[in-house]
Each structure stands twice: as C-alpha cells, then as structure tokens.
Amino acid sequence: MSKMWVIMLSVGVLTFLTRLSFIYLLDKWQPPDVITRSLRFVPVAVLTAIIIPEIALQNGELALSLDNIRLLAGGIAILVAWRTKSALWTIGVGMVSFWALSWLL
C-alpha cells in the first residue's frame, strides 16, 4: 500500500469517527442543558469562522482594502444572501461580481 493510501485511510477513518462521535455517544450520555442550548449556534459560528478569513485575509494577512476583490464580492454576496435568502442568487451574483471586479480592478 502506498504512503498516500495510508494517509487517506487514516484521515478517512478519523474524519468518520469525528462525525460519528456524539451521534454514537448521545445514547449513553445525556448532555447538560447548557450544551443542548448552545448547539443552535454551531452552524452560524462555524461557517462564519470559515467565511471571514476566506474573504478578509490575503496570504495570511488582514486585507481590508478596496483592492481585495474577495472582500468586495463577498460583501455583495452577503447582502444578496440577506435580502434574497436564495443560495442560487448568492453564489451566482457573488461569482459574477468576482469576475467583474477582477476585470475592472
């Protein structure tokens, strides 16, 4: 078995076990109320933590300027998502803005 396959299988198994963790454990262990109430914030907190560095950082440094195309197009996409609540419009307008701004700037 090649080195790449050892890595792939290890990561695959670890990822699967991570995803299974609480789904499996919940039968055996009832989490306290505070944990249950905190779970509602998981999607919003995790996704925002991925989004903001993706659009606001360039090569690991904060880039809050008008020549950061990802920040501008991301900002437009956030407005579209907020107004339309449509994934199709958000991704579509976001990508077109990105291309238009890359061409303009």
Add this chain to the structure above:
Amino acid sequence: MDRTAEKTSPLQEFLLGIKGELPILLGVTPFGMIYGVLATSAGLAAWDAQMMSSVVFAGSSQFMLVQFVNLGTPASMMIITAFVINLRHALYSASVAPYIQHLSLLWKFILSYLLTDEAYAVAIMHFQEPSNSKNKHWFLLGAGAALWSCWQLSTAAGIFLGAQVPPSWGLDFTLALTFIAIAVPAINDKASFLSALSAGLTAILTRGLPFKLNLIAAALVGITVGLWSDQK
C-alpha cells in the same frame, strides 16, 4: 405548524433533501473540480485523487492534503492537521445527534459518513423546523447523497480537465460563497448575529494558530457569545 410535514413519507423527505441541496451544489461543483485539478497537478494518480473524494470526503482537508503532497510534508503531520481541521464535524455530530438518536447503528454510520459541512448545514435547518415528521433522517440522507454524488463527479471532471482550468477564474472563491449562502439566512436574531460576529472576529484575531485551530477557537467563542446573549 405545517400539518403536511407531519405526514411526509421517507421518499418525500429524501427528495426534499436533494432539492434543498441542489442550489448549494452550484458552489460545490467548481470547488470539487479545483480539488481534482490540484490533486493531479500535485502528482497524485488519477485513481488515488478520485478515491480520496470518497475515502476522506471532506473538501477543506482534501485541499490541505494535496497541498502538503506538493510540499513533501511528513505523513504524520498531514494526518494530524487533517484531523484537527475536521474537528468541527464533532460539533455537527452533537448538533444532529438528538434528531437521529432513535435510529439503528447502521443508519447512524451512514449519516455520519455523509455529515459534511454542506449536507449538515442544509439538513439542520430542516431539522429545526417544528414538525413531528419521524422521517426527517431521510432528508439528511437525500442531501448527503446529492452532495456525495456531486463531489465524486466534480472531482472526476477536475481530474479529466486537469490544467485547463486556470487559477485566474478564482473558482475556489465558490467555497466562501457557498458558506455565505447557508450561514447568512440562518442569522435570524440578535443572539445568532452576535455569535456570527464574534466567531468571525476571533477567526481573524487568532489566525496565527497552527493547524487552522483558529477555526475551533472561533467556533467556541461564537457559541459562547450566542449562548450568553440568549440568556440575557
């Protein structure tokens, strides 16, 4: 309460799951293609690159792994980093667990395998809607299966197209757009807004942490702030 939702059959839920996932696939497809392109240009055999999409089945860690192949990173380092990047899935696991607790172990295994960012995010919004449907797990199965198929096909397309997709197209930007499309509509009160704001700020402030641990730090701060704001 939506009365029809109480009677949805497994098939209806499954199809609703596919339908809910479809718009997201617009953002996932280019992302999968770039993975395929990067994997082959990093020197992975086409078959290995394709199999990684089903064995690992986690976009961001697959990107990281193929970049590490390029850099000649030691295997142990690659495994640990991918594991830490994927730790956020434990939060997803805790979040869906109450909704699928009654299912058999086989179901739990299948749904865990399919518990990616994009399938989770779409399914959890559906789970949180008030309804007594006992078949909601079929929704996650539908969303997960749609995403899985799309991920395999777009990987294959990327491997096939290879270097014909120039980086100047900025297709990797669709990852951020996909998550914006899911996260923004889910911000619907002060607590969730403050949760998002604090998570985003923390992710930036802690960006120097290794293994993308800023993601975990940001998630924990965001959840704590949301909870605190909710209790006031």
